[in-house]
Structure formats: C-alpha cells, structure tokens
Amino acid sequence: MSTWTDNLTMETMAKERANPPFDVRKMSIEHHGSESDLVKKEKFMLEASRDPVFYSADIYDLTKDQIRERTMQRIQRLAHYVTSESVDDFQKRMELMSLLDPGLWTRLGVHYGLFLGAIRSGATPNQFSYWMEKGVIACQGMFGCFGMTELAHGSNVAGLETTAHFDAQTDEFVIHTPNLGATKWWIGGAAQTATHCSVFAQLIVKGKRYGTKTFIVPLRDPKSFQLLPGINIGDIGKKMGRDGIDNGYIQFTNVRIPRAYMLMKHTQVTRDGEVREPPLQQLTYGALLQGRTAMVADAANTAKKALTISVRYAAARRQFKSDAKAQYETQILDYPIHQRRLMPLVAQAVAFGYTALELQRLFEETSQALEALEPGDPNLEATIEKLKETHSTSAGLKAFCTWATLETIDRSRQACGGHGYSSYNGFANMHADFAVHCTWEGDNTILALQAGRFLISAYQDALDGKEQVSAGTKYLNNIEQVLAAKCESDEALDTLDGIDRGWATVAAHAVKKASEDYQACLKA
Amino acid sequence: MSTWTDNLTMETMAKERANPPFDVRKMSIEHHGSESDLVKKEKFMLEASRDPVFYSADIYDLTKDQIRERTMQRIQRLAHYVTSESVDDFQKRMELMSLLDPGLWTRLGVHYGLFLGAIRSGATPNQFSYWMEKGVIACQGMFGCFGMTELAHGSNVAGLETTAHFDAQTDEFVIHTPNLGATKWWIGGAAQTATHCSVFAQLIVKGKRYGTKTFIVPLRDPKSFQLLPGINIGDIGKKMGRDGIDNGYIQFTNVRIPRAYMLMKHTQVTRDGEVREPPLQQLTYGALLQGRTAMVADAANTAKKALTISVRYAAARRQFKSDAKAQYETQILDYPIHQRRLMPLVAQAVAFGYTALELQRLFEETSQALEALEPGDPNLEATIEKLKETHSTSAGLKAFCTWATLETIDRSRQACGGHGYSSYNGFANMHADFAVHCTWEGDNTILALQAGRFLISAYQDALDGKEQVSAGTKYLNNIEQVLAAKCESDEALDTLDGIDRGWATVAAHAVKKASEDYQACLKA
Ligand SMILES: Cc1cc2nc3c(=O)[nH]c(=O)nc-3n(C[C@H](O)[C@H](O)[C@H](O)COP(=O)(O)OP(=O)(O)OC[C@H]3O[C@@H](n4cnc5c(N)ncnc54)[C@H](O)[C@@H]3O)c2cc1C
Ligand SMILES: Cc1cc2nc3c(=O)[nH]c(=O)nc-3n(C[C@H](O)[C@H](O)[C@H](O)COP(=O)(O)OP(=O)(O)OC[C@H]3O[C@@H](n4cnc5c(N)ncnc54)[C@H](O)[C@@H]3O)c2cc1C
The missing domain is CATH 2.40.110.10 (Butyryl-CoA Dehydrogenase, subunit A, domain 2)
Structure with missing residues (x-):
C-alpha cells in the first residue's frame, strides 16, 4: 500500500526542474540587472558558502553572546574585502550577507551605512579626511x-x-x-x-x-x-x-x-x-535615503528566499490522493488553493526586485545631483523636486515592501505545515530578524503617511493644472483623461504600454479616493 | 524646553485609569463568564505570580535545555494542583498557564488533553481504570x-x-x-x-x-x-x-x-x-474537538494580552506635538490612525472571548450528548448533526481566531515602535509561540476548507428547502427573505435583535457568494 521510497523527493524535484518553459539563466540575469552583476553575486555566494567563518548550520542553538562573537569574527573577515574591492562590489557582497546573517548585515550597515554615511553627508572635506585616517574603512581603530x-x-x-x-x-x-x-x-x-x-x-x-x-x-x-x-x-x-x-x-x-x-x-x-x-x-537629509533604498532590495531578496523554500517544499511534499488510482499522493503545489497562496507572492517578490533596481537608480541619480550642486545652481529647483520625490518614493516603498515581505515570510512558513515551525528550516529566524524592518529607519506607519501626503499634494497640484515633473507622479498629468480612461480591449493588457496606462488609471483613482477621504476627514 | 519628568508616564496612566465611563469590574465579570470564574482566575494568577517556580523575567536569556528543565519543575508544581482540585478548576488554571508559559501549557496539553484525551475517548471502562492506576493523573510513573x-x-x-x-x-x-x-x-x-x-x-x-x-x-x-x-x-x-x-x-x-x-x-x-x-x-472523533475549543479561548486570551501591552503603551507614549502650545507631546493613543490600528483589534479580541465561552458550551453539550448515547438511541441523528456542527464550527473558529490573533500580536508589536522589538516587552516570544496554532491540531487552511464545505452544503440544503437544525446555520432558513432583507433604520442597529438580523443577512450573502464561486470553479 505504501508508496514511500527514499528517493521520491529527489526524483520529484529533478522532474520539476527538467524542461523549464523559459531560459532560467536569462531570467536570473534579468532579476539581477545584468549578467556581470549576477556572476559577481554567484562568486560572492560561493566564497561565503566555503568559508568556515560563515558556517551557519549551528546558529539556531547559539546564545546571544555566542552569536555576537561570531558577528565579530565575520566582520574581521569582511574587513579584508572592504579594503581590497570596489565600493560597488562590496555593496553587492553586503546585499547577500543580509540573506546569510541579518545581524551581521546590520552591524556593518550601522558602521558603513549610518555612521560613515553621516560623516560622508555631513563632514567638510577636511573633516572627512580626518576621520578616514582614523581607520573607519578597515574598522581599524574606529568602529562606529x-x-x-x-x-x-x-x-x-x-x-x-x-x-x-x-x-x-x-x-x-x-x-x-x-x-x-x-x-x-x-x-x-x-x-x-x-x-x-x-x-x-x-x-x-x-x-x-x-x-x-x-x-x-x-x-x-x-x-x-x-x-x-x-x-x-x-x-x-x-x-x-x-x-x-x-x-x-x-x-x-x-x-x-x-x-x-x-x-x-x-x-x-x-x-x-x-x-x-x-x-x-x-x-541635508539626503543621507537617510540609502538605508531605505537598501531595505527595499532586502525585502525583495528575503521574500525570494522565503518563497524558494516554500515553493520547493510544495513541489516535493505530497499529501492526500486527489485520485484514488494515482500512484502517488498529490504534490501540494498542484492544489489550486496552494498555488493561490504562493504564486501571487512570487510575482510580488519578483516585482519588488525590479522595484529595488529602479529605486537604486533613482537614489544614485539624486545623490549625484545633490553632490554636484553649486551655490546659485540653475538646477537647484529640479534637484529639490527630485529629492522630494526620492524621499516619498523610498518612504512609501520601504513601508509597503517590508510589510508585504514580513507577511510573505509567515505565509511561506505556514505553507510548509509543521516543518515550517522548525528553526532549521529558516523561517523562524527570517521572520524575527526581518520584523524590525517595519519599525526602524522610519516607522512604516509614519513613512506611509509621508508618502500619502506627497501623493495627495501632487493630486491637488494636478487638479490645479500644475504639471507634475516627478517621473513617479507623471501619470497625474491630464488627470481628467486618465481618470476617465477605459481599457479598449483585452489585448491592450498584453502590451507594456497598455499595462502602463491601465496602472495610471488605477493609481489615479486610488490617489483621488485617498485625497477625497482625507478632505472629508479634515472637514469632519 | 524639555517637558520630560520621570513621573510623567505614571501620572498619565493614573489619569487614563481614573473615572472610567463604565464599571470595569462588571465588564471583567462579563468577559470571564461569571464572577466566580473571575475570582478563581484572579486567585490562580496571584498564586503563580508569587511562586518562584513560575518566575519568568529571565526566560528570554535561557537556552532551549534550560527552558525545558524549567518546564519540568513547573509540571512538578502543577501536579500538586491536579490531584487536589476539580477538573474544571484545573482547566481554568491551565488556561492562564498558557499566557504565562505556552511551552508548559503544551507539554501539559499533550499529556492531559491529547494523551489522556485519547484514552478517555477510546478506552473501555476497564482499560480506562487500568491506565488511571498507572498514575496518569498525577504524572507519576506515566507521562504521555x-x-x-x-x-x-x-x-x-x-x-x-x-x-x-x-x-x-x-x-x-x-x-x-x-x-x-x-x-x-x-x-x-x-x-x-x-x-x-x-x-x-x-x-x-x-x-x-x-x-x-x-x-x-x-x-x-x-x-x-x-x-x-x-x-x-x-x-x-x-x-x-x-x-x-x-x-x-x-x-x-x-x-x-x-x-x-x-x-x-x-x-x-x-x-x-x-x-x-x-x-x-x-x-469516534469527538476527542479531537477539545484542543480546538481550547485554542479559540487561547486566541482570545493571547490577543487580549498583546493588546493590553500595546494599548497601555499607547496611552503612556507621547510623540510629536499636535499643537505647538500644548504642554506635552501627544499621547499616541490620541492619534486617530493609532486608534484605527488598535481599537478594532480590541473589539475583535473581546468578541473572541465571548465566542470562546459559547464554543466551550457547545463542545460540552456535544460531549455529553455523545457520552449519553445508547445503542438504538432515538437521539442518534440529532447528536450526529450536533457533532457535525461542532466539528465545522470549531474548525472554522480555530482557523479564523488563531490567524487573527497572530496578526494582532504583530500589529501590537509594531504599535509599540522600537520597544516592541525588545524581547523583554513580550511580543517576540508571544508571536513565536503562538504561530504554531495556525498549523497544529488541524492546519488552518484545511480547517477553513472543512468549515467552508459545511457552510456550502448547508446553503445548498437551504435552497432545497431543507430546514437547518444546527443553531449555527439557522440564519439560512427562509433564505430568500434573509437575502432580500434590508436594514429598516439606523436605530435597528442599536438593538441586539437588529444586529442579529443584520449579521444573518451579511452571513447569508457571504455563504451565497462562496457557494456560487465554488460552483463556478467546479464548472471551469
Ligand atoms: C511544534 C509542533 C508540535 C507538534 N506536536 C505534535 C504532537 O505532539 N503529536 C502529533 O501527532 N503531531 C504533532 N504536530 C504535528 C502537527 O499536528 C502537524 O504539523 C499538522 O497536522 C500539519 O501536518 P503537516 O505538518 O504534515 O502538514 P501537511 O499536511 O503536509 O500540510 C503542508 C501544507 O500543505 C497544505 N495542504 C495539505 N493538504 C492539502 C490539500 N488537500 N489541499 C490544499 N492544501 C493542502 C497545508 O495547508 C499546509 O500548508 C506538531 C507540530 C508542530 C509544529
Ligand atoms: C533593533 C533596533 C535597532 C535600532 N538601531 C538604532 C540605531 O542604531 N540608532 C538609532 O538611532 N536608532 C536605532 N533604532 C531606533 C529606531 O530607529 C526607532 O525605534 C524608530 O525610529 C521608531 O521610533 P520609536 O521606537 O521611538 O517609536 P515611536 O516614534 O515612539 O512610535 C511608536 C508608535 O507610535 C506611532 N506614532 C508615532 N508618532 C505618530 C504620529 N504622529 N501619528 C500616528 N502614529 C504615530 C508609530 O507608528 C509607532 O507605531 C533601532 C531600533 C530597533 C528596534
């Protein structure tokens, strides 16, 4: 009667992986922005996976003090890379470190992102050199x-x-x-x-x-x-x-x-x-943006990590026979309800990944514009607009993506049944570590309010006929038409342009409703 | 400029507590079902709070093995009560133990609820005596x-x-x-x-x-x-x-x-x-119901615990001045958005409390009916109906209440900002401990499907003119009228009967929609 075989899981996985209907490598390249970035990340992953300092399988049974000691050993190892590779490379390495050890990532983020970031954005050139010489880069003599x-x-x-x-x-x-x-x-x-x-x-x-x-x-x-x-x-x-x-x-x-x-x-x-x-x-506030930008990328990466575990498990786990004559029980991934639980989250995580790349681009553009500003610069007003947009976009996205990813982690856990509750399967720490993203570097509720305020005032401007210059709210130009627009045909939604216009109308209506509700609240 | 005083928090709390617009004691009695039950629970709480064995302030820094040892010390202490007090009293004591130490509650729940429950529901009278004599009640010589x-x-x-x-x-x-x-x-x-x-x-x-x-x-x-x-x-x-x-x-x-x-x-x-x-x-499956019934009560209690922390904190925490001339910053509980975050959850937790009392009543009624059954009993059919209803009601409520409480815990944590993330403020363990309630004793998705199946078939029966005997689905009788009913006036919603009829219509429409969607899926 039993159909258990010790190899069944492996055979099932091999079958699931065989003959994908698209080029997996090509998709990975897209997800990571470019082939060279993907190759770099693979290199960093390999290095971490072979380095005994990054061995992590025993982490679940360590005490707080043991974990802290391990953090310091890892920082010592990473100090080697930070002095020998480019800032961009090191940032990519860091992005992966967060998947491996979020506490370590935070300790380094506090030093390089917040402490050094504060110096970078607030110090005069002389002051900057002074602190550099104290050893802030190599964490030698100065750890912030x-x-x-x-x-x-x-x-x-x-x-x-x-x-x-x-x-x-x-x-x-x-x-x-x-x-x-x-x-x-x-x-x-x-x-x-x-x-x-x-x-x-x-x-x-x-x-x-x-x-x-x-x-x-x-x-x-x-x-x-x-x-x-x-x-x-x-x-x-x-x-x-x-x-x-x-x-x-x-x-x-x-x-x-x-x-x-x-x-x-x-x-x-x-x-x-x-x-x-x-x-x-x-x-003076440009420096606070970097953390939020990094957290959107981190949300995307963490959601993908959680879903990699739960989707793989769903492919391998079998429970109940849908058909009494079937040889094996049904893979839970084949239950429509299980697909509904996980697949929209996969789509969302992928979307977060692209969002993160785009936000990173916006952040870099804004930072460069800020640094290039001269007294009496003709670009001043445009730069301030850009800064405002980057502020509210990063605020809204940080809140939205971290909330959604926290939920993704717990839904992934639940999709794995009892096994999701074992620490060794990753969700327990992933959830506990990630949860603080909703609170620090701007509490999500506060950030959501800031993003909302920006959108409502953009909507008011649009009503007043003032043209939107920010790329993120351009859809509010010609507001009457955008609100009234209807989808011409189902085929329109098969084109990027059609989807784009569709979203413009959806978003404009959402902002309109928020704006009207807000006005009503003020009057009440 | 600073308005900080070391006493401000205490003064604020005292003011919040002064002159409540209702009789707090009366409300507590309502929440706990009766004054005698409330008094009992207060007595149990006092005993636990003074007993060094239940000292818990250091729990956050213990290792897994230390925590397990502590569980056993506590079980030794509780074995004293289990042999000296009534089953009902001991169950109430246990209900509170879950708030204090969910791991301990589980260890005892496995022994008394599941292991002994299996014996109770599955053993012949002779077998039952045999195992009793082995020491199962006092956990002496037999721990299941x-x-x-x-x-x-x-x-x-x-x-x-x-x-x-x-x-x-x-x-x-x-x-x-x-x-x-x-x-x-x-x-x-x-x-x-x-x-x-x-x-x-x-x-x-x-x-x-x-x-x-x-x-x-x-x-x-x-x-x-x-x-x-x-x-x-x-x-x-x-x-x-x-x-x-x-x-x-x-x-x-x-x-x-x-x-x-x-x-x-x-x-x-x-x-x-x-x-x-x-x-x-x-x-033969009646025994599985007890755990679910207990978990609905546990969901209510745990939600109340989380909200007690977050609402109290919201009363004491001040952040930003709403009015520049105000003496102090605004209590965050006074921000409408913060009220919207917490108050619906308070209402829900209170509703869960009453739901738990009602489910407990249903469970006891059903258990007694089951035990009273004789071969050829004229009550057989009615009892089976009751069992089915208890099954699906407890399944649906277990899923709904545990999902909602897990969310309540994390929302409460986030409402406390950074302090919510400290282990010492209770949310971290509360969330991690509670999370398994969504998975064990019937995975929530599976249970929700079972409850859904019961409702859809009740709806079909109602359409076919078959009278609903289960109290929980009586609102489906006269289905046409219930679906067509409109609220006569706003005042109608100020009466219990009006609310009852309102919910009947809301619920009937929800079940109708689910039923129609389900039929559409089957056809597709
Ligand atoms: C901490 C802990 C303590 C426990 N203690 C005990 C104990 O003392 N004794 C004991 O016997 N058990 C115990 N359990 C086991 C527990 O009862 C099971 O984990 C639970 O019943 C779920 O079963 P599973 O883990 O095999 O999940 P599965 O049944 O494999 O389900 C996995 C996932 O697939 C989904 N799924 C499954 N079937 C379907 C379907 N037909 N359609 C759609 N979706 C489906 C589920 O919703 C779930 O998300 C414990 C579990 C935990 C985590
Ligand atoms: C693990 C961890 C590490 C941290 N590391 C650092 C660090 O290295 N350096 C550092 O400087 N800080 C650090 N922080 C602090 C963190 O930045 C703050 O916790 C965060 O900014 C939120 O502030 P708060 O905790 O005071 O919450 P509060 O501002 O008091 O907010 C409490 C609650 O009230 C709500 N609220 C507040 N004001 C309003 C309002 N006007 N309207 C409506 N709702 C409101 C919020 O949404 C929140 O839910 C850390 C925090 C944590 C948890």
Missing part, C-alpha cells in the same frame, strides 16, 4: 555606531533632547544627557563594539538653540575598549531577532569633544561661536 | 505523548503508515515503522520526557487492514527513563517557539505490546483475532 534615537524620542527626531553646548573658552562642545528620556536608546554597536558614535544633539551656542546636528563622540579607547570618562553604556539585551548586533543605551555626562568633531558641511560653528546655517535645510 | 503525525503524513491522517499487526499466537500487537516516511515526527514530549505514547497505527489482522486505530505503547522505563527495546527516539531540536516542550521523532522496530493496549471502546479485536467495528465511525 549611530546615536539618533532616545528613550523618549524616535520618530520625532526634532524632539531629541541630548544637548551640545558650545564652550567658547575651551573651543569644545559639551555633550550631555539632560534627563532619563534623553538617554540614547537602541544604539546598534554601542553595547560592546563601537569606539565612536555619531550623536544627534541639540546645538546650543550662547544660550541659543539651533536644532539637531551631528557630533562624532568617542565612546571607548580603541585599544583597551574601556569606556571614556562621562560615558555610561548599558546593554539592551535580548531582541526579537538580530542578536548578532549589540544594541545599547548611552548616557553622556558633560562629555567634552573638540569643536571640529561637529560635522560642519551644512551648519558651521566658528571659533568665536558664530553659527552659519545652510541656505537650504532640506538638502 | 501523542503519536499521530509522521514525517510524510500530517493532515492526511488516513495515510499514516505505522503498522500494528496482530500476532494471534502471543496475543500481542507488533508496532512497526515500515519506512523513513512513517517515522513519528514532531511528537511533543517524546524527545526526553514521555514514558508512554498513544500511537496511531494501521490495524492489520490476518493480513487485512482496518484503518488507523490507537495503541498505548510504552517508550521508556518510568524509573530509569531508558528507552525500551525497539524504540528509537531523536530530538527535533530548536523550534520557532515553545522550546519548553521536547518534540521528538520515534521509530518502532517490531515493538510488542499486549492486545489490551489497543484502545477498544469503538473497534475491538478479540483473542481469536475477530475484529468488531463500531456502527458509526464518525462518533
């Missing part, structure tokens, strides 16, 4: 953390309360935590590994407040790792996931740093305590 | 596990392949695992702690198969805990959650048990190998 969030303030960055008083007598800033709520909280790397922190604090000069600026504050002696005077640090301990990164809290008690440790590309404080503010405040 | 699922078969219980051959010569059954796929898998308690297993195996007598029956198979010597001959057991290891229970796999190699170890209330095998099958197979 990013000190924005406080116990009482996360989303409301303007409300941060850590103070940076300028002491004109000694030409120093005094960094201070005025109350418990102002304790820096969640700071990744602070608990054990960071030597320096980019601290967001209220600049106060001669009693006047100038808002939140960034200061590089040494935390530990880079040799002994002893805390420096005035620095109190604690460990935030066990988290839902990403235990590989040592999140901590920091209190500063009258910590003195040289004036030059304030990043002064935008706002400057002179030796006499004169404060020069930048002409355009909004140009 | 439930061996249904195999590596290759979970949902398809009829496809299980473990065999139980009757050996007429020795008057024994031979329990055997014929192939790798037939390895019992996921069995909670098997890895380390169980002495006996209720094994589901194919009964084979004189070469003829009689389907899946239940056999009590000793696994370990109750003193030395050494595995008995022919028993191979392995540990399933790290899971997404509930590491307090030791899930294992079991292979049987020609394990011999006395004939009397087969549970023979329904099917009997005589000394000569004659097999007597029960007149009504469906009456």
Whole structure:
C-alpha cells in the first residue's frame, strides 16, 4: 500500500526542474540587472558558502553572546574585502550577507551605512579626511555606531533632547544627557563594539538653540575598549531577532569633544561661536535615503528566499490522493488553493526586485545631483523636486515592501505545515530578524503617511493644472483623461504600454479616493 | 524646553485609569463568564505570580535545555494542583498557564488533553481504570505523548503508515515503522520526557487492514527513563517557539505490546483475532474537538494580552506635538490612525472571548450528548448533526481566531515602535509561540476548507428547502427573505435583535457568494 521510497523527493524535484518553459539563466540575469552583476553575486555566494567563518548550520542553538562573537569574527573577515574591492562590489557582497546573517548585515550597515554615511553627508572635506585616517574603512581603530534615537524620542527626531553646548573658552562642545528620556536608546554597536558614535544633539551656542546636528563622540579607547570618562553604556539585551548586533543605551555626562568633531558641511560653528546655517535645510537629509533604498532590495531578496523554500517544499511534499488510482499522493503545489497562496507572492517578490533596481537608480541619480550642486545652481529647483520625490518614493516603498515581505515570510512558513515551525528550516529566524524592518529607519506607519501626503499634494497640484515633473507622479498629468480612461480591449493588457496606462488609471483613482477621504476627514 | 519628568508616564496612566465611563469590574465579570470564574482566575494568577517556580523575567536569556528543565519543575508544581482540585478548576488554571508559559501549557496539553484525551475517548471502562492506576493523573510513573503525525503524513491522517499487526499466537500487537516516511515526527514530549505514547497505527489482522486505530505503547522505563527495546527516539531540536516542550521523532522496530493496549471502546479485536467495528465511525472523533475549543479561548486570551501591552503603551507614549502650545507631546493613543490600528483589534479580541465561552458550551453539550448515547438511541441523528456542527464550527473558529490573533500580536508589536522589538516587552516570544496554532491540531487552511464545505452544503440544503437544525446555520432558513432583507433604520442597529438580523443577512450573502464561486470553479 505504501508508496514511500527514499528517493521520491529527489526524483520529484529533478522532474520539476527538467524542461523549464523559459531560459532560467536569462531570467536570473534579468532579476539581477545584468549578467556581470549576477556572476559577481554567484562568486560572492560561493566564497561565503566555503568559508568556515560563515558556517551557519549551528546558529539556531547559539546564545546571544555566542552569536555576537561570531558577528565579530565575520566582520574581521569582511574587513579584508572592504579594503581590497570596489565600493560597488562590496555593496553587492553586503546585499547577500543580509540573506546569510541579518545581524551581521546590520552591524556593518550601522558602521558603513549610518555612521560613515553621516560623516560622508555631513563632514567638510577636511573633516572627512580626518576621520578616514582614523581607520573607519578597515574598522581599524574606529568602529562606529549611530546615536539618533532616545528613550523618549524616535520618530520625532526634532524632539531629541541630548544637548551640545558650545564652550567658547575651551573651543569644545559639551555633550550631555539632560534627563532619563534623553538617554540614547537602541544604539546598534554601542553595547560592546563601537569606539565612536555619531550623536544627534541639540546645538546650543550662547544660550541659543539651533536644532539637531551631528557630533562624532568617542565612546571607548580603541585599544583597551574601556569606556571614556562621562560615558555610561548599558546593554539592551535580548531582541526579537538580530542578536548578532549589540544594541545599547548611552548616557553622556558633560562629555567634552573638540569643536571640529561637529560635522560642519551644512551648519558651521566658528571659533568665536558664530553659527552659519545652510541656505537650504532640506538638502541635508539626503543621507537617510540609502538605508531605505537598501531595505527595499532586502525585502525583495528575503521574500525570494522565503518563497524558494516554500515553493520547493510544495513541489516535493505530497499529501492526500486527489485520485484514488494515482500512484502517488498529490504534490501540494498542484492544489489550486496552494498555488493561490504562493504564486501571487512570487510575482510580488519578483516585482519588488525590479522595484529595488529602479529605486537604486533613482537614489544614485539624486545623490549625484545633490553632490554636484553649486551655490546659485540653475538646477537647484529640479534637484529639490527630485529629492522630494526620492524621499516619498523610498518612504512609501520601504513601508509597503517590508510589510508585504514580513507577511510573505509567515505565509511561506505556514505553507510548509509543521516543518515550517522548525528553526532549521529558516523561517523562524527570517521572520524575527526581518520584523524590525517595519519599525526602524522610519516607522512604516509614519513613512506611509509621508508618502500619502506627497501623493495627495501632487493630486491637488494636478487638479490645479500644475504639471507634475516627478517621473513617479507623471501619470497625474491630464488627470481628467486618465481618470476617465477605459481599457479598449483585452489585448491592450498584453502590451507594456497598455499595462502602463491601465496602472495610471488605477493609481489615479486610488490617489483621488485617498485625497477625497482625507478632505472629508479634515472637514469632519 | 524639555517637558520630560520621570513621573510623567505614571501620572498619565493614573489619569487614563481614573473615572472610567463604565464599571470595569462588571465588564471583567462579563468577559470571564461569571464572577466566580473571575475570582478563581484572579486567585490562580496571584498564586503563580508569587511562586518562584513560575518566575519568568529571565526566560528570554535561557537556552532551549534550560527552558525545558524549567518546564519540568513547573509540571512538578502543577501536579500538586491536579490531584487536589476539580477538573474544571484545573482547566481554568491551565488556561492562564498558557499566557504565562505556552511551552508548559503544551507539554501539559499533550499529556492531559491529547494523551489522556485519547484514552478517555477510546478506552473501555476497564482499560480506562487500568491506565488511571498507572498514575496518569498525577504524572507519576506515566507521562504521555501523542503519536499521530509522521514525517510524510500530517493532515492526511488516513495515510499514516505505522503498522500494528496482530500476532494471534502471543496475543500481542507488533508496532512497526515500515519506512523513513512513517517515522513519528514532531511528537511533543517524546524527545526526553514521555514514558508512554498513544500511537496511531494501521490495524492489520490476518493480513487485512482496518484503518488507523490507537495503541498505548510504552517508550521508556518510568524509573530509569531508558528507552525500551525497539524504540528509537531523536530530538527535533530548536523550534520557532515553545522550546519548553521536547518534540521528538520515534521509530518502532517490531515493538510488542499486549492486545489490551489497543484502545477498544469503538473497534475491538478479540483473542481469536475477530475484529468488531463500531456502527458509526464518525462518533469516534469527538476527542479531537477539545484542543480546538481550547485554542479559540487561547486566541482570545493571547490577543487580549498583546493588546493590553500595546494599548497601555499607547496611552503612556507621547510623540510629536499636535499643537505647538500644548504642554506635552501627544499621547499616541490620541492619534486617530493609532486608534484605527488598535481599537478594532480590541473589539475583535473581546468578541473572541465571548465566542470562546459559547464554543466551550457547545463542545460540552456535544460531549455529553455523545457520552449519553445508547445503542438504538432515538437521539442518534440529532447528536450526529450536533457533532457535525461542532466539528465545522470549531474548525472554522480555530482557523479564523488563531490567524487573527497572530496578526494582532504583530500589529501590537509594531504599535509599540522600537520597544516592541525588545524581547523583554513580550511580543517576540508571544508571536513565536503562538504561530504554531495556525498549523497544529488541524492546519488552518484545511480547517477553513472543512468549515467552508459545511457552510456550502448547508446553503445548498437551504435552497432545497431543507430546514437547518444546527443553531449555527439557522440564519439560512427562509433564505430568500434573509437575502432580500434590508436594514429598516439606523436605530435597528442599536438593538441586539437588529444586529442579529443584520449579521444573518451579511452571513447569508457571504455563504451565497462562496457557494456560487465554488460552483463556478467546479464548472471551469
Ligand atoms: C533593533 C533596533 C535597532 C535600532 N538601531 C538604532 C540605531 O542604531 N540608532 C538609532 O538611532 N536608532 C536605532 N533604532 C531606533 C529606531 O530607529 C526607532 O525605534 C524608530 O525610529 C521608531 O521610533 P520609536 O521606537 O521611538 O517609536 P515611536 O516614534 O515612539 O512610535 C511608536 C508608535 O507610535 C506611532 N506614532 C508615532 N508618532 C505618530 C504620529 N504622529 N501619528 C500616528 N502614529 C504615530 C508609530 O507608528 C509607532 O507605531 C533601532 C531600533 C530597533 C528596534
Ligand atoms: C511544534 C509542533 C508540535 C507538534 N506536536 C505534535 C504532537 O505532539 N503529536 C502529533 O501527532 N503531531 C504533532 N504536530 C504535528 C502537527 O499536528 C502537524 O504539523 C499538522 O497536522 C500539519 O501536518 P503537516 O505538518 O504534515 O502538514 P501537511 O499536511 O503536509 O500540510 C503542508 C501544507 O500543505 C497544505 N495542504 C495539505 N493538504 C492539502 C490539500 N488537500 N489541499 C490544499 N492544501 C493542502 C497545508 O495547508 C499546509 O500548508 C506538531 C507540530 C508542530 C509544529
């Protein structure tokens, strides 16, 4: 009666893989943007899979402290690559690292993305060289953390309360935590590994407040790792996931740093305590975009990873006979309901992949435009528009893609029945690690509201006949026609142009409805 | 500028709690069914909160093995209560234990709910006494596990392949695992702690198969805990959650048990190998309902726990000033969008609580009717109808409530921003522990399909003019009128009767649509 054979799973998989109706290699190339990028990623994957430092099969049974130690061993190994390969190559390597070890990715993201990113976007050329020479690239003598969030303030960055008083007598800033709520909280790397922190604090000069600026504050002696005077640090301990990164809290008690440790590309404080503010405040926020852009790519990659497991399992798993005379039970992938559970998610993950490539392109274009700006530049207005668009697009996509991927992970888990619940099959950690993407670098609800605000105001502009310059909202031009458009024929939806026009109408109606609902709320 | 005071949180909470617009105690009594039940639960909570064995604040940093040890210490403590208090009291205590330690709850649920439940529903009175005397109630000398699922078969219980051959010569059954796929898998308690297993195996007598029956198979010597001959057991290891229970796999190699170890209330095998099958197979499945019923209550309780944390936090957390002149930042609970995120979930959790009380009542009624049945009983048909209704209602509710609660937990976490991600705030483990509820004791998709099948066939019956006897589908009687009914006035929805009729129409339309879609699928 039994039809069990020990080889059945392997035979089934081989059969599923045989004779695909399309060229798999060609599709992979498309997914990764180009053949050279795909080949690079394959090379990086091979290197990681053979390197004992990246051995991960035992990770499920390690304690938080063991996982943290492993993170540091891996960082030591990656420091080798960062000094020997191009930034672009290293970024691709990092993108894969997130699939392998999200805690490690975060620890490096905090250092290279947030800490170094803060320096890159906020330092003068001289300051930049100064910190480079301290060893920030090779993580030698300088390993950074990013000190924005406080116990009482996360989303409301303007409300941060850590103070940076300028002491004109000694030409120093005094960094201070005025109350418990102002304790820096969640700071990744602070608990054990960071030597320096980019601290967001209220600049106060001669009693006047100038808002939140960034200061590089040494935390530990880079040799002994002893805390420096005035620095109190604690460990935030066990988290839902990403235990590989040592999140901590920091209190500063009258910590003195040289004036030059304030990043002064935008706002400057002179030796006499004169404060020069930048002409355009909004140009200073470009640096926050990189994290969100990376997270959209990470959402796509993680969704694909989860679905690779669940779709493969669905092909191999058999449960119930649909036909009593069949030799084997039915592969669960052949049940229409199972296809409905997984296939739309596959399509979505693929779409996220292309979205990520496109957002990366937009981000790079915007960054270059920002860096090329000169005083009195004729491109100023266009660049500001571009920045606004990149802001709201990355905000909306970060929220949408991370929410959807978190759901994809759990649906994939459930599609694997009981086996999805074993840690060794990957979903447990994947979910726990990924979940924080909905919260950090802009809480998803807040980001969704920002994207919504941008769309509603674009819609109002469109109604007022103002032309949309942002590529992302161009579909709102000729709004009356777009709203009234009907699909001419089923065939129209077989062309890219037809799909494009279809989406324009769908999106315009969605924005119109949101806009009208919003107006109604305001009136109520 | 700062408005931080160390007492602000406590003051805010005190203010929120002052002057509630309704009698909180009265509401609690309603939620728990009666004042005496509420008082009992408060007593149990107090006992657990003061008992060092139930100290849980350090749980987040323990290893899997430490957590398992703690489970056993707690079981030792609970064994004291189980022998000294009524079944009903102990069940209430257990309901609370799930909020405190879901792994512990599971270990006890496997023993008392599944293992003992299998004996209770499947044993003859003599067999029942026999196992009682072995110490099953006090977990003395007998600690059970439930061996249904195999590596290759979970949902398809009829496809299980473990065999139980009757050996007429020795008057024994031979329990055997014929192939790798037939390895019992996921069995909670098997890895380390169980002495006996209720094994589901194919009964084979004189070469003829009689389907899946239940056999009590000793696994370990109750003193030395050494595995008995022919028993191979392995540990399933790290899971997404509930590491307090030791899930294992079991292979049987020609394990011999006395004939009397087969549970023979329904099917009997005589000394000569004659097999007597029960007149009504469906009456044997009543035992599976208890777990689902308990899980609906657990979903309600867990959702309330998650929401207690997130709503309290929303009252105390302030972020951004809605009005520049306000003394403090706005409590996030005062943002309409935050209310929309949490309040519908609160309403749902409360509704789940009442649903659970009602399902418990239905379950008890059905169990009593089943136990009271005599051969040739005039109540037979009505009881079978009741059983069918209880089956499909508990299946649908288990799926719906566990899915919704899993979502409630993660939404609650996200509503707490970064702090939701700290393990110490409870959501991480709550989510990981709860997630398995969507999979075990009937995979939710399969259960939803079963509930759907029941509803669609009830709808067909209603169309055919056949009267609905089940209370749960009575709204389908007079189907034409119910479908055509319109709400007379807004006031009608302020009365219970009006709401009831409103739901009847909504539900009837939903079932109609499902039914028509299903028919369309069949034709396509
Ligand atoms: C694992 C982890 C690592 C982190 N690492 C770092 C780090 O290295 N450096 C760093 O600086 N920070 C770090 N953070 C902090 C993170 O950036 C913040 O948690 C995040 O910005 C959200 O802020 P919050 O936690 O204060 O939430 P809050 O801003 O308090 O929000 C709480 C809830 O209220 C809602 N809400 C808030 N305001 C409004 C409003 N106006 N209208 C409606 N709803 C509102 C939000 O949607 C959210 O659900 C980390 C966080 C975590 C969890
Ligand atoms: C932590 C844990 C503890 C457990 N403890 C025990 C225990 O103590 N004793 C015990 O006996 N068992 C136990 N189980 C097993 C549990 O009962 C099974 O995992 C569950 O019944 C699902 O079976 P499965 O895992 O084989 O999934 P499968 O039945 O293989 O289902 C896999 C997937 O396919 C889908 N699917 C299956 N059939 C169909 C179909 N016909 N149409 C459409 N979709 C379909 C399902 O929806 C599911 O998503 C435990 C499981 C876990 C995770």
